[in-house]
Amino acid sequence: MEIFFTQLTNGLAVGGIYALIALGYTMVYGVLKLINFAHGDLFTIGTYLGLSLLTSLAITDKLGPVAGVILLAVMVMCLVGIVGILLDRVAYKPLRTSPRLSAVVSALGASIVFSNAIMLVYGPSTKVYPHDILTTRVLDIFGLPVPVMRLVILLTSIVLMIALYGFIQKTKIGTAIRAAAIDQDAARLMGINVDRVIMLVFFIGPALGGAAGLMVGLYYGQIKFTMGWIYGLKAFTAAILGGIGNIPGAMVGGLLLGVIESLGAAYISLAWKDAIAFVVLILILIVRPTGLLGERVAEKI
Amino acid sequence: MIDKKTKFRRLVYAAFVLFWMTAPLYLNKYFIDVLNNVALYAVLGLSLNIILGYGGMFHMGHAAFYAIGAYTTAIINIQFGVPVLLIMPLAGMMAGLFALVVARPIIHLRGDYLLIVTIGLVEIVRIALINNVFGITGGANGIFGISSPSIFGYTINGIVHPHHYYYLLTAFLGITIVLFFLLEHSRFGRALRYLCSDEIAAEGSGINTAGYKLAAFVIGAFWAGMTGTLYAAKITFISPESFSFWESVVMFMIVILGGSGSIPGVILGAILIIGLPELFQGLQQYRLFIFGIALVIMMIFRPQGIIPPKPPKYPVNRLDKSEVVL
Structure with a gap:
């Protein structure tokens, strides 16, 4: 029971991170029908920028941990969002009218460029986040241990997702995106500036990815320049699982994948942990390509 | 009949063949080994080209087939002492069989989804190899001591004498080029290109699209598996690290940058991506960075690759009487 509970909370925390990254895939896919392969690397950029800003500005020392981390998150999200807009301008915009697969190859190229740029700037070795920024306390809920950080990550991602959902559903700009x-x-x-909408989508998606990157850095502590693509692939799996192009779907898919993966690692085999997500991906694409919440669409996948 | 452009093209090809044939006379061991790698990747690129270039299926898991060929070779060679060159067809068959099983359910997926699934596939294979599946893959350490190929009792050691291995690989590359050229111009090749450019029209003309796609997968995998044999026998040691996702990316880039669907294009791609970085040793770490940029630029300005395939010609006077309906 304790193992189950620990794995469940762990899965939900990781799932929240997957969900945040998945939102970036799903939003871009929703508007452009493009799988943004470089999205996982935008997430990595978020992690590394977070580390740089954290160590160089020492905000957490000046403002205290909570306010410091929030300010840090805002900065990272803005910066990664800007990188996202630049990515779209340089690599995707010239290809809007080309065959879809050209844009996919371009995205792949951009992904390679990003991950190698990070390697060239920060070096190929694993980097470590400072340990003592946020609390390492473990709560005791009905006798079961729950690290506070897991709750913080889960809550933060849920808050961000609800905020995004509200933005998309309730505001005028959100209506334009839909x-x-x-x-x-x-x-x-209808007078909607679609270019502006695409720009916004390429800001919001990567910004959420950047936030997820910062969370991974703060939670796990160790970061590497290649981590982006595995997180990216899993988040993409989450987006597919929930139904790509569907924002609540990304949230459900992310949390579900996180739980499946950590329970699978605990009860099936730890060594096969990374393979679980891929098996889920292949199965879902074969059995139900529209995902759990996806509507039946005429477009063939 | 022959215009200037064709003449120039032929001249360049002839010069290249001449260079390739005489290279062992003046290049040292190191550069011959580089050319060995170029030849290996050229064959891999050509085998991927059947799936990606002719068939138009975005397949990024080719390293999985390559790995299965290499591991089949290593396991049978070590366990039963069978000479590696005899295992080669079997290695191809294992890879082809694997392709048949895994490609069947995913073949109908649209381009970008197929890409993701095949990435997943190559990762699953790599994880399976690391986890020492069936207890015969040697886990993360891989397999040591694969024997070198021998022809008529003459052993060709790829590490000590790259020159000798060079001839073996050149022969294999030559056979590959000839066979794939014939394939490209066969009924099969035509059907593949047709379904690549317009699947619905192809199906409407009576082409069994799923069957042809699957056949392309199996042929490509078969050839990659055989190449795996030559790789395993060349370095005599294989580990899961040699068959990572990046290996697939490199093969993919070779085909896309060189010119998908074009044999000379793929060979040029292998030279540029595998050979060229060796000339600029200092820039080695910038290699992938530069190729990434090249990929983006190519897609914007020249999406068909450096040497795109020539449009097929069907001169009326050379056609069979029965084929001409006027």
């Missing part, structure tokens, strides 16, 4: 996702040309005819 309209562009359904039909770009019709949206344009």
Whole structure:
């Protein structure tokens, strides 16, 4: 029971991170029908920027841990968002009218560029986040141990997701994003600046990815320049699991994948942990390509 | 009949063949080994080209087939002492069989989804190898002591005498080029290209698209598996690290940058991606960074690759009488 509970909370925390990254995939896919392969590397950029800002500015010493980390998160999200916009401008915008697979190859190229740029700037070795920033306390809930950080990560990701969902559903700009996702040309005819919408999507998605990156850094402590693509692939799996292009789907898929993975690691085999996500991905694409919450669409996958 | 461009092209090809044939006379061991790698990756690129270039299927798990070929070779060679060159067809068959099993359910997926699934596939294979599946893959350490190939009692050691191995690989590359050229111009090749450019029209013309796609996968995997034999026998030691996702990316880049669907293009791709960085040793760590940028730039300005395939020609006077309906 204790193992189950520990793995469950662990899975939910990791799942929250997957969900945040998955949102970036799903939003870009929703509007552009493009799998942004470089998204996982934007996440890595978030992790590394977080480390740089943390060590160089020492905000957490000046403002205290909570306010410091929040400010840090805002900075990281803005910076990664800007990188996302640049990525779109340079690598995807010239390919809007080309065959879809050209853009996919370009995304792949961008992913290689990002991960190697990080390696060239920070070096190929594993970097370590400072340990003592946030609490390492472990709560005791009905006799079961729950590290506070896990709760913080889960809550933060849920708050960010709800904020995003509210933004998309309730505001005018959010409506514009939804309209562009359904039909770009019709949206344009309705006076929506689709280019602006795409820019916004490429800001929000990577910003959330950057936030996830910072959380991974703070939670796990160790970061490496290649970590982006494995997180990216798993988050993509989460997006597919929930139904790509569907924002609540990304949240459900992320949390579900996190739980499946950590329970699988505990009860099936730890050594096969990374393979579990891929098996889930392949199965879902074969059995139900539209995902759990995805609607049946005419488009063939 | 022959215009200037074709003449120039032929001249370049002839010069290249001449260089390749005479290279062992003036290049040292190190550079011959580089050319060995170029040849190995050229064959891998060509085998991927059948799936990706002719078939138009975005397959990024080719390293999985390569790995299965190499491991089959290593295991049978070590366990039963069978000479490696005899194992080669079997290695190809194992890889082809694997392709048949795994490609069957995913073949219908659309381009970008297929890409992701095949990435997952190569990772699953790598994890399986690391976890020492069936207890015969040697886990993360891999397998040591694979014997070198021998022809008529003459052993060709790839490490000590790269020159000798060079001839073996050149022969294999030559056979590959000839066979794949014939394949490209066969009924099969035509059907693949047709379904690549318009799947619905191809299906409407009576082409069994799923069957042809699957056949392309199996042929590509078969050839990659055989190449795996030559790789394993060349360095006599294999480990899961040699068959990572990046290996697949490199093969993918070779085909896409060189020119997918074009045999000379793929060979050029192998030279640029495997050979060229060796000339700029100091820039080795920038290698992937530069290739990533090249990939983006190519997609924007020249998505068909450096040497795209020539548009097929069907001169009326050379066709069979029965094929001409006027």
